[in-house]
Amino acid sequence: MAEIPLTLAEATEKAKELRTQLNQYAHEYYVADKPTVEDYVYDRLYKELSDIETEYPDLITSDSPTQRVGGKILQGFEKVTHEVQMYSLNDGFSKEDIYDFDERVQKLAGKPVSYCCELKIDGLAISLRYENGRFVQGATRGDGTVGENITENLKTVKSIPLELKKPISVEVRGECYMPKQSFVNLNKEREEAGQDVFANPRNAAAGSLRQLDTSMVAKRNLSTFLYTVADFGPMTAQTQFDALNELSEIGFRTNPEKKLCQTIDEVWAYIEEYHEKRSELPYEIDGIVIKTNEFTIQDELGFTVKAPRWAIAYKFPPEEAQTIVEEIEWT
Numbered sequence: 001m002a003e004i005p006l007t008l009a010e011a012t013e014k015a016k017e018l019r020t021q022l023n024q025y026a027h028e029y030y031v032a033d034k035p036t037v038e039d040y041v042y043d044r045l046y047k048e049l050s051d052i053e054t055e056y057p058d059l060i061t062s063d064s065p066t067q068r069v070g071g072k073i074l075q076g077f078e079k080v081t082h083e084v085q086m087y088s089l090n091d092g093f094s095k096e097d098i099y100d101f102d103e104r105v106q107k108l109a110g111k112p113v114s115y116c117c118e119l120k121i122d123g124l125a126i127s128l129r130y131e132n133g134r135f136v137q138g139a140t141r142g143d144g145t146v147g148e149n150i151t152e153n154l155k156t157v158k159s160i161p162l163e164l165k166k167p168i169s170v171e172v173r174g175e176c177y178m179p180k181q182s183f184v185n186l187n188k189e190r191e192e193a194g195q196d197v198f199a200n201p202r203n204a205a206a207g208s209l210r211q212l213d214t215s216m217v218a219k220r221n222l223s224t225f226l227y228t229v230a231d232f233g234p235m236t237a238q239t240q241f242d243a244l245n246e247l248s249e250i251g252f253r254t255n256p257e258k259k260l261c262q263t264i265d266e267v268w269a270y271i272e273e274y275h276e277k278r279s280e281l282p283y284e285i286d287g288i289v290i291k292t293n294e295f296t297i298q299d300e301l302g303f304t305v306k307a308p309r310w311a312i313a314y315k316f317p318p319e320e321a322q323t324i325v326e327e328i329e330w331t
């Protein structure tokens, strides 16, 4: 039976209800990795909202899930200057490098230091700015000072919230990456279409975010892990570990494998643990990032021109990265 058309007032109310419900389901699926409904439930509500928006285009809002599919053809990417520089990391390649780092930090800090250890996601660094809870700008790292405005492309990345859980103004940074399985599927498609394949998931993510057709980006199944707060706004975390939890509380996807270590021996054990586990992860990592946990100590130690003195990236031996992807291709 044909639905009786809604009045504008009914449609306005219904659209708001559907948006809230759909955005909650999308958060559970793409951010929390804990979906509570089957896809068909989401799809049915999505169609209901899409039909209302077709009937009443004025009801379309920037945080409507229908805006995630892209559809804009960009002319190019404008430049963005990062108010807070996006630093890179000094690298370590051996156990000795990591223990030397600990010695330097303990000496500079002049007191016991705890470390927040994080998997080093092998993707593309991005910066996201929110005003009163709304996503207003997304940019690449570029050279650390000037990056490219890729806001429209990032709006199609489902794990990036268009609206935070609190109406706060913050700037956060993290990694945009392509999951291993999505990488394998994309290369299979490209091979069948006679196109060049991507060498690795990082290149595939970078290539996807450079697309000028935003509907292409929407199809690439990119995801994110956020790990830095550049502008805290009203956020209160005093340590890196708490900041990661606070990022998650306001709606961002953060990596669940983080560990707070009280000694460098614990750090080294964590490095060995994930050197073993990396092939089982659904995304590529190229090492482990070790950060002094307390922000007071980070402030004391500060930065060199390019990188913080209070962090180091332990890099896994590169040759294994290739094997990991080859193994995946045969599954």
Ligand SMILES: NC(=O)c1cnc(OC2CCCC2)nc1N
Pocket (backbone or CB within 6 Å): 086, 087, 088, 089, 118, 119, 120, 121, 122, 123, 175, 227, 228, 289, 308, 311
């Ligand atoms: N690829 C990563 O997963 C990653 C990269 N960088 C950082 O922290 C840097 C950022 C600026 C100072 C410390 N953390 C990470 N987890």
